[in-house]
Amino acid sequence: MLRTVAGDMPGTNALGSFLKARRALVRPEDAGLPAIGRRRVAGLRRDELATLAGVSLAYLTRLEQGRDRNPSEQVLDALGAALRLDADLTAHLHALARDASRPNGGPPRRPREQPAPGAGDLLDAWAGIPAYLRGRRFDVLAANAAAIALAPMYRPGRNLVRDVFLDPGARALFPRWDAVAAGSVAALRAVAGADLDDPALRELVEELSAASDDFRRLWERHDVRPTRNETKEFAHPVAGRLVLRRHSLAVGGTDGQVVIAYQADPGTPSAAALAGLTAPDHAAAIHVAEPRPPASHGPAASFAR
Incomplete structure (x- = not known):
C-alpha cells in the first residue's frame, strides 16, 4: 500500500502544509528569538511566526488549517520574510496561495505528455x-x-x-x-x-x-x-x-x-x-x-x- 504524504495530495491544504513545513525549519535563534528551555515543536511556534509576520495568531491558524485561502500579497511577503524564504520559495508561496483561492480548488488535470515536435x-x-x-x-x-x-x-x-x-x-x-x-x-x-x-x-x-x-x-x-x-x-x-x-x-x-x-x-x-x-x-x-x-x-x- 502506497503511503500518501499528508497535505500534498488533491483536496488537501497545500498552502497550510507549506507554511507548517517551513515554520518547522526555522530555528528561533535565527529569527532573533531566544531559545529558552525545552520546546515542544521543531522550529517556530505558530504564535512566534504570527508575531514575526505581523499577523494575528487567529488569522495564521486559519491559513494553516485551510479555512482562509485569500491572503494578500503583503501578508504573503511578510510570511516569506519571517520564514526566511529565498526568492524561489517566496514565488512558490505566492503560487500556492493563488491556487488555493481558485473556486475549483486547483488547475485542470493534464494529459499524457508528448515530445515537442522535432x-x-x-x-x-x-x-x-x-x-x-x-x-x-x-x-x-x-x-x-x-x-x-x-x-x-x-x-x-x-x-x-x-x-x-x-x-x-x-x-x-x-x-x-x-x-x-x-x-x-x-x-x-x-x-x-x-x-x-x-x-x-x-x-x-x-x-x-x-x-x-x-x-x-x-x-x-x-x-x-x-x-x-x-x-x-x-x-x-x-x-x-x-x-x-x-x-x-x-x-x-x-x-x-x-x-x-x-x-x-x-x-x-x-x-x-x-x-x-x-x-x-x-x-x-x-x-x-x-x-x-x-x-x-x-x-x-x-x-x-
Missing part, C-alpha cells in the same frame, strides 16, 4: 553533446545516443526522480548523490507548484514516498529550486570522472518541457573522456546494446547491466 531530430543533430528532453513530471521524453551513453537513466521512458532514488546505479553515478537527490526533489517541487492533482505526479510522489525514506524526508521539507545551469560531476563506469556543465533550455510552446544538455570545458580531461564516450561508434554501440525499456512505475534497473 525535438528528437534536434537532439540527434547534437551528436557529441549528451542531451535529452525532460517533461514537467521529469519523464525523459526524448534523448540522443550520447545522453544514453552518459547514463541509462537518460533513456526515453525513464523518470529521472524515480531513478535517482530507486536505482542503485544512480548513487554510484553521482559522487555528490545527496546534493543531486535534494536538487531533484526541489526542482520537481518547483515545476509541480500547486499542480498536485495531476494523477501521474500524484502516483509518482506516493510511490517514492513509500519506497524511499530519503525522498519522503526531502519532499516533506517543501524545498523549491528550479533547474539551473550548473556544474555536475559524474563517476562513469567506463569514462571515469566527468565534470560537465549542465544547460537547461526551456522549449517554447510546451507545458514545461526542457532540454538538458551537458558540455565539458575545452581542453580538460573531462572533454577528452566525453569525446571518447560520445564518439559515434561507441555511443551507437551502447544504444543498440540496451533496448529501450517500457515505461514503468516500478523500481528502475541498475546502471550496472
Whole structure:
C-alpha cells in the first residue's frame, strides 16, 4: 500500500502544509528569538511566526488549517520574510496561495505528455553533446545516443526522480548523490507548484514516498529550486570522472518541457573522456546494446547491466 504524504495530495491544504513545513525549519535563534528551555515543536511556534509576520495568531491558524485561502500579497511577503524564504520559495508561496483561492480548488488535470515536435531530430543533430528532453513530471521524453551513453537513466521512458532514488546505479553515478537527490526533489517541487492533482505526479510522489525514506524526508521539507545551469560531476563506469556543465533550455510552446544538455570545458580531461564516450561508434554501440525499456512505475534497473 502506497503511503500518501499528508497535505500534498488533491483536496488537501497545500498552502497550510507549506507554511507548517517551513515554520518547522526555522530555528528561533535565527529569527532573533531566544531559545529558552525545552520546546515542544521543531522550529517556530505558530504564535512566534504570527508575531514575526505581523499577523494575528487567529488569522495564521486559519491559513494553516485551510479555512482562509485569500491572503494578500503583503501578508504573503511578510510570511516569506519571517520564514526566511529565498526568492524561489517566496514565488512558490505566492503560487500556492493563488491556487488555493481558485473556486475549483486547483488547475485542470493534464494529459499524457508528448515530445515537442522535432525535438528528437534536434537532439540527434547534437551528436557529441549528451542531451535529452525532460517533461514537467521529469519523464525523459526524448534523448540522443550520447545522453544514453552518459547514463541509462537518460533513456526515453525513464523518470529521472524515480531513478535517482530507486536505482542503485544512480548513487554510484553521482559522487555528490545527496546534493543531486535534494536538487531533484526541489526542482520537481518547483515545476509541480500547486499542480498536485495531476494523477501521474500524484502516483509518482506516493510511490517514492513509500519506497524511499530519503525522498519522503526531502519532499516533506517543501524545498523549491528550479533547474539551473550548473556544474555536475559524474563517476562513469567506463569514462571515469566527468565534470560537465549542465544547460537547461526551456522549449517554447510546451507545458514545461526542457532540454538538458551537458558540455565539458575545452581542453580538460573531462572533454577528452566525453569525446571518447560520445564518439559515434561507441555511443551507437551502447544504444543498440540496451533496448529501450517500457515505461514503468516500478523500481528502475541498475546502471550496472
